[in-house]
Amino acid sequence: MTTPRRTWLGPLASVAPLLIVLAAWQLASAAGAxxxxxxxxxxxxxxxxxxLIGSGEIFPHTLASLARAGTGLAVAVVVGIALGIAMAxxxxxxxxxxxxxxxxxxxxxxxxxxxxxxxxxxxxxxxIAVIALGCLxxxxxxxxxxxxxxxxxxxxxxxxRGVSERRLLxxxxxxxxxxxxxxxxRTALAISIIxxxxxxxxxxxxxxxxxxxxxxxxxxxxxxxxxVIYLAAIGYALDRLYxxxxxxxxxxxxxxx
Amino acid sequence: xxxxxEPSQGEPSRAAGALARYLPIGVLLLAWELVTRLGWVNPxxxxxxxxxxxxxIALIGDGSMFTPLxxxxxxxxxxxxxxxxxxxPLGILMGRQRWAEWFFEPxxxxxxxxxxxxxxxxxxxxxxxxxxxxxxxxxxxxxxxxxxxSYHGAKGVSPIYVWSAQARGASPWxxxxxxxxxxxxxxxxxxxLVAVVVALxxxxxxxxxxxxxxxxxxxxxxxxxxxxxxxxxTLLTISLIGAALYRxxxxxxxxxxxxxxxxx
Numbered sequence: 001m002t003t004p005r006r007t008w009l010g011p012l013a014s015v016a017p018l019l020i021v022l023a024a025w026q027l028a029s030a031a032g033a034x035x036x037x038x039x040x041x042x043x044x045x046x047x048x049x050x051x052l053i054g055s056g057e058i059f060p061h062t063l064a065s066l067a068r069a070g071t072g073l074a075v076a077v078v079v080g081i082a083l084g085i086a087m088a089x090x091x092x093x094x095x096x097x098x099x100x101x102x103x104x105x106x107x108x109x110x111x112x113x114x115x116x117x118x119x120x121x122x123x124x125x126x127x128i129a130v131i132a133l134g135c136l137x138x139x140x141x142x143x144x145x146x147x148x149x150x151x152x153x154x155x156x157x158x159x160x161r162g163v164s165e166r167r168l169l170x171x172x173x174x175x176x177x178x179x180x181x182x183x184x185x186r187t188a189l190a191i192s193i194i195x196x197x198x199x200x201x202x203x204x205x206x207x208x209x210x211x212x213x214x215x216x217x218x219x220x221x222x223x224x225x226x227x228v229i230y231l232a233a234i235g236y237a238l239d240r241l242y243x244x245x246x247x248x249x250x251x252x253x254x255x256x257x
Numbered sequence: 258x259x260x261x262x263e264p265s266q267g268e269p270s271r272a273a274g275a276l277a278r279y280l281p282i283g284v285l286l287l288a289w290e291l292v293t294r295l296g297w298v299n300p301x302x303x304x305x306x307x308x309x310x311x312x313x314i315a316l317i318g319d320g321s322m323f324t325p326l327x328x329x330x331x332x333x334x335x336x337x338x339x340x341x342x343x344x345x346p347l348g349i350l351m352g353r354q355r356w357a358e359w360f361f362e363p364x365x366x367x368x369x370x371x372x373x374x375x376x377x378x379x380x381x382x383x384x385x386x387x388x389x390x391x392x393x394x395x396x397x398x399x400x401x402x403x404x405x406x407s408y409h410g411a412k413g414v415s416p417i418y419v420w421s422a423q424a425r426g427a428s429p430w431x432x433x434x435x436x437x438x439x440x441x442x443x444x445x446x447x448x449x450l451v452a453v454v455v456a457l458x459x460x461x462x463x464x465x466x467x468x469x470x471x472x473x474x475x476x477x478x479x480x481x482x483x484x485x486x487x488x489x490x491t492l493l494t495i496s497l498i499g500a501a502l503y504r505x506x507x508x509x510x511x512x513x514x515x516x517x518x519x520x521x
Contacts, residue, residue, distance in 0.1 A: 021364065108462075111472075198466070216382065228371075239370055
């Protein structure tokens, strides 16, 4: 994104704007230009974050949220890859599932939360189901497009060597599709967090979304903002981890990033 | 997205193509109707599709869908319009001016992955429970794709065109209007298409979370009453608006960018 800067100032130059904004925030609070009721001071938010982490209070909520998002995402990835590849390779499967996918395609997925709460209750199950459904589409689409564009020559040459269809799927189609799937999963990761937070806002007794709305509800703005920042950091870290894992395990594929 | 270049066998007529495309959906809806009519699932939990349609028609007919629909649409479009008005010039500025790029690019790429929806409680506190907090969050969330796509569009304009215009004595303003803007427009429009989807999604989520009428609140109320039919009917309305907004945005893109190579 940024233009490459090759001096030692490089990393500093790109965080400088952020530091400027944070410093301006802190100065405005200290000078009294920014009332506490509008935005608590940066240092207060930092203290609240330290307290949340120090007391360990935030960890059960982190665990609950990650378990929900992770389960939903995992279901979407497993089902999505299998379904996408099957749809690309077998006409029957495509005919059977495409209408369903076309039907849920234009639905903003968080809008499904109330419906799933009627069906599955307000517990974890409805949240996981909506996350799984929301994450399914980008994965299916990626796997489908990827598997359809597998170079036919690869398939012919494998078949000519007497490779069984099943082995062909595992050794040729799936690896050739992985790069596209990887992009789809990255989109799904971002979607999972949006649906997670929406669903925890609507109904939950624990989780980071619950923590944000309950602190917001009692006017503990410093703690609320601390959780927002913590959540953003987790989302950011997960995305970076995912990219690092891709680079490591798929080094054979020339990734653009 | 969905492939438009299906391998067409001998180019069948348009009607046949549409039939082939929508017939499977028709079959699915018919199967849904049959399964529920045969009593295989509890109709209170999963009603037949015909009853959902009847409820939808009834809610449209008696006007009770109109106010929430109007509120949701108004909020989504106002937030989107504001984000276009601010985000596109800002993105283009970032693409053309080094200082703007230096300052804003790291901020936007840092905050991009942050789920803006998590800011609902803060926005409610700043802007109240009603329209303003919702519109402001829609504005904020839509700003990101618009800025990022406009920035990349403006940055991608080949300097050769800019130089040649400058060599002919074009003023900076004229260069911007006649060279940079037209060339960045395709990318700007990709940002608009993303933002349209985001606008409706955020509108519905804010209405679900903080109420104050709108289709999101209708969904939540239907949940409280366990009214699956109304929930489905509202979901249908939301999806139709989403599809319609996207279509309109796409049609406008076709109109403005018909000269653009490689665009539909």
